[in-house]
Each structure stands twice: as structure tokens, then as C-alpha cells.
Amino acid sequence: METTVVEGERKDFEPVTINILINKDEQSTISALVFDLEDIKKLRQIGICGILTGTLPSASQQNTFLSIPLRLMVEEVLWLHFNGYCHLRPLNGPISQNVVDTIKTRAEDLYTTSIARIEFLYELQRQYKREEHLKKLEKLGLLNKNVKEGQEDNLNSKLLESSLFVQTSNASSILQDFSMQLDDKFIINWLISNSSSWNNYLLFKSLKDQKYILAPGSRFGGKFIAYPGDPLRYHSHLTVQNAIDYYNEPIDMLSLIRGSRLGTTVKKLWVVGGVKGDIEEEPSTEVDSTSKEKNGRVSFFSIEWAAFG
């Protein structure tokens, strides 16, 4: 699929890979995951922060210092896709069952590959450490003939073996096994119809164009919360609600009061928005979500308690 790069955005951006976990039987489960640390850094630079979700099986209770994979909101994936910042890689779910199956059927193969990989890494480390050791001896003037010819004593090589470490890679090497061939357009439509609405995406996009960084908003009772800059440097300013119908959906007074009152204590404005236009726009093949006209059609109102009454 052709990708469009927004004018003024960085054109030298190497697209990141987003893994889309698709559970065909339980369609509600959607995960957009990024495993590559460099990709995560690049996303952050363009204001896509996601949520880190990775933890260790042995420490699954701790949830303050999470690691890769980074999980993205559907709206973030759509935005990245429409701006040409990402490749989508659909993965066939459910992953846990598939991993079990793969391990059962390919056990021997996986075993030999991983042994070979670890052996290879060990050998690299051995070489490096021997060279370092020789350099050190040379510097100290202790280099004798035996050492030069590589006739180390047993003790030295035992020490060397015990200092080797196993490197764990960030992304599973069998993840590749679950990738499917699916058209980008299909995945995008599937994401929108299963877990968001096109109007919510338009709200997201409009705020993104206004340089806000968005995060999931459930902890403050909204669809998104919006930060004026990097979330590590700023508090969020807005709690954005789900898009409502511009013409026919009244703003619920009790929600307005609840949301704005909560906003008073956490210094956030309660933001409600909708899209002008008779029918909800579905993305077509040539989605030109960058056109200025479409931005002008999003209407927001920011509401806060008046501090009296």
C-alpha cells in the first residue's frame, strides 16, 4: 500500500514495525505491539508514546517498571499508518496457544537453533576476552611464549568459561512464525471496526496536529488524556471524551458535571468533541487524512467548573 508522508514531517523516517496481534476467534482482543527498542525511541520522538507492558514471568506482580513490548492505541497505529511511519505485521493469535503448539512440533529444531546461537555468542565472547587478556599481559610485560601460542592453563580457561554470559534478545525469534499475509487495508479496517470509530480517530488526529501527545484516558474518565509535550516533562491538560454526534447527540449534563468537577482537582479540562458532517466517514483506499478541510470539521469544547456555584 502506498504511504503518504505529511508535508513538513521528517521524510528520512525509517518506518517502524508494528505487530498486530489478531485473534480471529475472539475478535475483541487486539494488541498493537512494538518490540524493537530503537523503534520505540523513534516513535517517542514523533510524539507517539504508547504504554510499556512487558514484565518478567517471575515478577509479574510488579507493574511500575515495565519494559518492552510497547503497546499502542488503535488511533496511534492508524495515525502512524496514514503518515507512512510504520509497517504492519499481522500476527496470528492467540499467541500463547500458538507458542505451545510451535514448541511441541518444532522442539528439536528450536533446541538446536538456540544452542547454536548461544555457542556462537560464547565464541565471540571468548575471542574478545582472550584478546583483552593478551593485551593486558603485554602491557604488564608478562607475555611469555606459552601464552602467545595459546597454551593457556586449565585454570585460566575455566575462569574464562565461567565469565561468559547469555544474551537474551528483546523479541522472540519464533514471533516470525506467526506472521500472516494480510492486506494493510484489511488490517486497518479491522482495527477501526473492532476497537474504535473513525470519528475518534479524527479527534485524535486533530489534537495531534495541535501538537498534543495523547495517552489512554480511562484513569481520568475519558477516551484520551492529552499532554502539551512529552508525558515525562508535562502534566496532562485535557481529558478528551469519545466523539459524539455533532448534530443529534446531546451532551449529558451529569457526565459534564462529573468530568469537569474531577478535572478541577486534577487540573484538567473536560473536552468534548465531534465531527461535522452527515455520515461517519469510513476510510477509503485513498484516505487522505491529512487534508486541512477535514481538520476544520472537528469541533471541540473545553469545559471546566466555574469555581462558584
Next chain:
Amino acid sequence: MSAVYNRSEIEELVRNNLLQFHLWTEVTVATETLSWKESNIRLLTGRPPHKLSNDDEDVMTEYVLPVEMSQYKTSYLTLEFLDKIFDNLCPENTKRLTLAIINDDGTTVFYFVYKGIHKPKKN
């Protein structure tokens, strides 16, 4: 379905509340009307006794839209309605609209509505 109050009653209720309870001055019902869902909507204008937000330079004329909580009936407060209020009833460059929400238990609460995206006020 009948409303608990009609428009002029709502306007009077909010006007009294602002004058007597919050000590506003110069509270008047504006003359411009907007026809909306079988009602004629009018704003109130008035001046609070002190500035309402730390972001304000000084006390300024506030534009108040009285609405019913209308918890149990179809509300007319849509986004289109708010846009129309800003476009037709407020002078250009109006900073904000104040929503006066009245309930049938005698409560009146006030909320600021800013058009577009706005920053939280400084404390």
C-alpha cells in the same frame, strides 16, 4: 413531555441566583435570540464581584447560558447548539460562555465552556 420550567422562568431563576446569591451586578437578559428546538434561547450578561479566573486581566462581562439539567428528557445541548450560541449570541472574540445548569431541586451550578481546545487555568 413538558419541561419543568419554561425559558423565561429559567432565565429569571439564574438571574436571581447570580444577583442575590453570587452578588453579580448588571445582570440582564440579552435581547438577541436564537431559535432552537421550539425554544427561543437568550443569554444573560452580567459582571461578577471579582474576576472569575486567575487568567483574566480584570472583571469582565460574562455571558451566561441557562440550561436545565434535563436528566430525564431529551436534551438539546448538542455541539451544533454550542457552536450556534458562540456564533450568533456572543460578540466576536468572546473568551468563554458560562453554562448555568439548573436542577429541579433548586440547585444551580456554573461551568465555563471554551470554544476549541483551552488550557487549564492557573491556580
